[in-house]
Amino acid sequence: MTVTPPAPAPEQEVVYERRARVYERAGGVLIPLAATVLAFLIGGLVVLITGHNPLTAYKAIFEGAGFNWFVPWVQGDERTEAARDLQQTLRVATPLMLTALAVAFAFRCGLFNIGGQGQYWLGFIGALWVGTHIHGLSRPLHVILGIAAGIALGALWGGIAGLLRATVGAHEVITTIMLNWIAIFGGVYLYEGGGPLQGSVAALPRSDVLDGSARLWIIWPAYLHAGFLIAIAALLVYYVILNRTTLGYEVRAVGFNPEAARYSGIGVRRSYFLALAISGAFAGLAGAVDVLGFKYSVDTSDFSTNFVGFTGIAVALLGRNKAIGIFFAAILFAALTTGTSSRQLDPDIFEPALATYLSTMIQALVIFFVGAEFLIVSVWGARRYLRARPAAREKPAL
Amino acid sequence: MSTEPVLLELKGITKRFPGVVANDGVEFDLKRGEVHALLGENGAGKSTLMNVLYGLYQPDEGEIRVNGKPAQIRSPKDAIDLGIGMVHQHFMLIPVMTVAENIVLASEPTHAGILLDYDAAVRRVEQIARTFKFAIDPRARVENIGVGQQQRVEILKALYRSADILILDEPTAVLTPQETKELFGILRSLTAEGMSVIFISHKLNEVLEIADRITVLRRGKTIETLPREGATQPQLAKLMVGREVLLRVDKKPAEPGDPLLVVENLSVLDERGLEAVKGVSFEVRAGEIVGIAGVDGNGQSELIDAITGLTKIQGGEIHVGTHDVTGDSARERLDEGVGHIPQDRQRRGLVLDFSLAENLGLHDFRKEPNSRYGFLFPARLVTWARRVLKAFDVRGGGPETLASALSGGNQQKVVIAREVERDPRVLIAGQPTRGLDVGAIEFVHRRLVEERDEGRAVLLVSLELEEILSLSDRILVIYEGRIVGEYGPDVTEEELGVAMTGGTREAAA
Numbered sequence: 021m022t023v024t025p026p027a028p029a030p031e032q033e034v035v036y037e038r039r040a041r042v043y044e045r046a047g048g049v050l051i052p053l054a055a056t057v058l059a060f061l062i063g064g065l066v067v068l069i070t071g072h073n074p075l076t077a078y079k080a081i082f083e084g085a086g087f088n089w090f091v092p093w094v095q096g097d098e099r100t101e102a103a104r105d106l107q108q109t110l111r112v113a114t115p116l117m118l119t120a121l122a123v124a125f126a127f128r129c130g131l132f133n134i135g136g137q138g139q140y141w142l143g144f145i146g147a148l149w150v151g152t153h154i155h156g157l158s159r160p161l162h163v164i165l166g167i168a169a170g171i172a173l174g175a176l177w178g179g180i181a182g183l184l185r186a187t188v189g190a191h192e193v194i195t196t197i198m199l200n201w202i203a204i205f206g207g208v209y210l211y212e213g214g215g216p217l218q219g220s221v222a223a224l225p226r227s228d229v230l231d232g233s234a235r236l237w238i239i240w241p242a243y244l245h246a247g248f249l250i251a252i253a254a255l256l257v258y259y260v261i262l263n264r265t266t267l268g269y270e271v272r273a274v275g276f277n278p279e280a281a282r283y284s285g286i287g288v289r290r291s292y293f294l295a296l297a298i299s300g301a302f303a304g305l306a307g308a309v310d311v312l313g314f315k316y317s318v319d320t321s322d323f324s325t326n327f328v329g330f331t332g333i334a335v336a337l338l339g340r341n342k343a344i345g346i347f348f349a350a351i352l353f354a355a356l357t358t359g360t361s362s363r364q365l366d367p368d369i370f371e372p373a374l375a376t377y378l379s380t381m382i383q384a385l386v387i388f389f390v391g392a393e394f395l396i397v398s399v400w401g402a403r404r405y406l407r408a409r410p411a412a413r414e415k416p417a418l
Numbered sequence: 419m420s421t422e423p424v425l426l427e428l429k430g431i432t433k434r435f436p437g438v439v440a441n442d443g444v445e446f447d448l449k450r451g452e453v454h455a456l457l458g459e460n461g462a463g464k465s466t467l468m469n470v471l472y473g474l475y476q477p478d479e480g481e482i483r484v485n486g487k488p489a490q491i492r493s494p495k496d497a498i499d500l501g502i503g504m505v506h507q508h509f510m511l512i513p514v515m516t517v518a519e520n521i522v523l524a525s526e527p528t529h530a531g532i533l534l535d536y537d538a539a540v541r542r543v544e545q546i547a548r549t550f551k552f553a554i555d556p557r558a559r560v561e562n563i564g565v566g567q568q569q570r571v572e573i574l575k576a577l578y579r580s581a582d583i584l585i586l587d588e589p590t591a592v593l594t595p596q597e598t599k600e601l602f603g604i605l606r607s608l609t610a611e612g613m614s615v616i617f618i619s620h621k622l623n624e625v626l627e628i629a630d631r632i633t634v635l636r637r638g639k640t641i642e643t644l645p646r647e648g649a650t651q652p653q654l655a656k657l658m659v660g661r662e663v664l665l666r667v668d669k670k671p672a673e674p675g676d677p678l679l680v681v682e683n684l685s686v687l688d689e690r691g692l693e694a695v696k697g698v699s700f701e702v703r704a705g706e707i708v709g710i711a712g713v714d715g716n717g718q719s720e721l722i723d724a725i726t727g728l729t730k731i732q733g734g735e736i737h738v739g740t741h742d743v744t745g746d747s748a749r750e751r752l753d754e755g756v757g758h759i760p761q762d763r764q765r766r767g768l769v770l771d772f773s774l775a776e777n778l779g780l781h782d783f784r785k786e787p788n789s790r791y792g793f794l795f796p797a798r799l800v801t802w803a804r805r806v807l808k809a810f811d812v813r814g815g816g817p818e819t820l821a822s823a824l825s826g827g828n829q830q831k832v833v834i835a836r837e838v839e840r841d842p843r844v845l846i847a848g849q850p851t852r853g854l855d856v857g858a859i860e861f862v863h864r865r866l867v868e869e870r871d872e873g874r875a876v877l878l879v880s881l882e883l884e885e886i887l888s889l890s891d892r893i894l895v896i897y898e899g900r901i902v903g904e905y906g907p908d909v910t911e912e913e914l915g916v917a918m919t920g921g922t923r924e925a926a927a
Contacts, residue, residue, distance in 0.1 A: 276771040277769040282728065
């Protein structure tokens, strides 16, 4: 029996415990938030240096992303326009949420899944094939089949990396990067002239357009498709798997301390495999909802211009691998993309070309500051940290 | 000793943290050429006091005097300038750099003011090492040398910066008994050269071996400063804990029943593919504690891993009760009734980032009512954990506190609670009291004896001979992967010591 002064009353202890948890959560929200604000401030400074007014530029991005739809006095044509912009923002956010989940889930198992991009393409190609090569199904069946194909192929692509990690110990960062390139060049091969899946127009390096019966329903005309709801459902599934299933418990145990997990008879290799396969399933789903939701076909040039899998890494980082965090981070990244796309931004306020760079820069700054959290904590709060920690340790019974 | 001048005085040091007084008017002084031990349980305020001295904290009240003059120590740099060096429990070394590079870091000898004069650094380090009789290779990379050597590098770092007061924070916690002996040798040559050492510890035997004077802290207060001469372990334990502590475990003679753990002709390879356990056979019966004594690295870890199913075996059989578990996985063995208190609770026994409830559920989260059809019910784990934590008197947090927030003793209680609550038939304890303070050790020992009396077969593997002797009903000595002797509980430490170093086998040969 450890001899310590009388422990605080149980109620008191519960209060401390709760308070500690509130602080922990607050820290989790505050740092990404501070990083975002800081990124916008520095971005604004750059805008200022280029001779523009940062406030008008940010207002234009805000409206370009359609957020003025939430402002009650925006009415009439302006409101219609805002609605359309917002739909696009949410449509862009949809695959970002899913590719971010692909990073987050693996991360909770202590793995770094860089392969979201490749897994996305596998899901995309699988769903597209179902949409272009299977005909005469009822719409719900066709859609479900397309999604299932996307999930399955994404899981396969992630699972390969998982299997390699589990069996021969090949590091997932290396294998997933390699699998990305296989997916990208494989995709180009499939749809280029003479490729096995090239569409009916022989001159064009692209696929056919998928059947109407395979398309996702539009839930908010004209742009927003049901994939957005699927992504939100996936966020919930992510939370439930992680926190409310034995599988998620194993994954977290392995992620935190593989050695202790092994001592408890948890199959560490099995967890690695499953985590990467499930991660791949999320990314594959992203590809599926993109193609079934609004892209409907693919051009070989898409393979070199689409980086949604990589952006997902940043979204997961900013969202701290939490479902709710990923939701907001994806919307932020999507808003920066749509808000600065040349179509939305008035060239008088900010040159469209520069605007795209601005949004990329802000995204990069956000990630930089989130990533620099340790740096900030150590520089800014080192003394406070030093004071607080041993205090907790020295505190007799708390 | 008392004629030596007082080098350092801490007078009435008080340091408050929100909700707790970590140091409450602490008095401490240090004379030239002495080892002064600061003894106290975890949380008694030892580290706080040393952090005050090293400039990491500012005291709320009190005075620090160095060489009779009041000193303001606002940062570690001030402390270093005053000749105070500190070796932390966790080393602050750069693994890829060599010993010499680490030591001269921040005040390197240079060529022309900019280039590191590596040879001069090496010479300087060699010179200091010679003065204080250190054995160390200045050109070795830190990542390639052992923990004991790394600690020497830390000490050398302080000496290089001309420290004449050395603070060692629980220096033996990471060392093997052999390395501890070597460290004590170094400390003796340091004090012979006029250095003074503050030795922080909660291990009574070490303090009695090395210290000239001992100051006991309890709950932030100085309880007493006494000379080593005449001090005894029970006396120190009482000062430390505040009540009589049973250093000897009180237990009835064993009443062994049927054999529950039978190991036959077991051979195990280690990580390098060498045979670490060579044809070992023994049995542990219900209601007895069998101790395995040996010097570290003689196959103990491999033996435990083999019995618990964490490593493949080369040959032999393992039975739990009448069931042959040789081919079973770790999980199947857990379910067969093998409980395991791992040697390294932080690395293997606990998931530090998990809550206590999650840690307690680590073996049984798959079973109802904790889960059903793959779905987990965290609230049920919490409710159950609340009861278990209370039963085992775990302090410092509730079911939802992270395991990392607990003290070592309480962490170990969580591990023991988890293993014992499953009602195992065989309980394997690997160094169950490593790094714990006196009060916690008493708890663990009492609990192990209780488990024995419950009719479990307890296998105790420990490097602490004292622990083996006070708990075991039978003692097996392991040497180079073989069981080289079996003894009753009345064997002397000397006999075991001879056997542990291979004496018996050579005598027989």
